[in-house]
Amino acid sequence: MKIKLYYMFILLVALIIIGVPWIIFGWLGMVPEHDFWIEIAGAIFMVLFFGYAGAMLFQYIAKSKEVTADTLFGAAYIYMFIGLSWTGVYTLVETARPLSFQISSDPPYQITRVSELIYFSFTTLTTLGYGDISPATSMA
Numbered sequence: 001m002k003i004k005l006y007y008m009f010i011l012l013v014a015l016i017i018i019g020v021p022w023i024i025f026g027w028l029g030m031v032p033e034h035d036f037w038i039e040i041a042g043a044i045f046m047v048l049f050f051g052y053a054g055a056m057l058f059q060y061i062a063k064s065k066e067v068t069a070d071t072l073f074g075a076a077y078i079y080m081f082i083g084l085s086w087t088g089v090y091t092l093v094e095t096a097r098p099l100s101f102q103i104s105s106d107p108p109y110q111i112t113r114v115s116e117l118i119y120f121s122f123t124t125l126t127t128l129g130y131g132d133i134s135p136a137t138s139m140a
Contacts, residue, residue, distance in 0.1 A: 046088030
């Protein structure tokens with residue numbers, strides 16, 4: 001059991017050390033000239049980081065015997081982590097196949113920022129679906 005916890009701790013530390021800078025650089029638009037492999041790596045780390053954090057929070061909530069403020073906040077964070085994980089997936093799709101998502105305007109244009117994919121992820125997750133961003137390919 002101690003070995004499993006040790007490896008989970010190492011994985012968490014690695015995801016934080018490597019993943020957090022990629023996420024921050026992606027959000028701030030500091031990825032140099034939209035380098036393909038840097039964007040792919042950043043999106044993969046984003047999915048892994050928020051997926052892992054959400055899974056750990058879910059384990060904590062599932063083990064709690066009563067509903068407290070911690071469990072309610074944990075559930076809200078899990079919901080946010082799901083949305084941010086899907087943002088990473090959408091980033092992978094948009095990076096691998098540009099023009100997979102389009103913003104409806106006159107004229108339509110390609111998504112260029114992660115913040116637009118965060119917006120799309122949460123409007124999809126909440127089932128609001130305004131229709132201002134829509135999938136344009138079968139992969140999306």
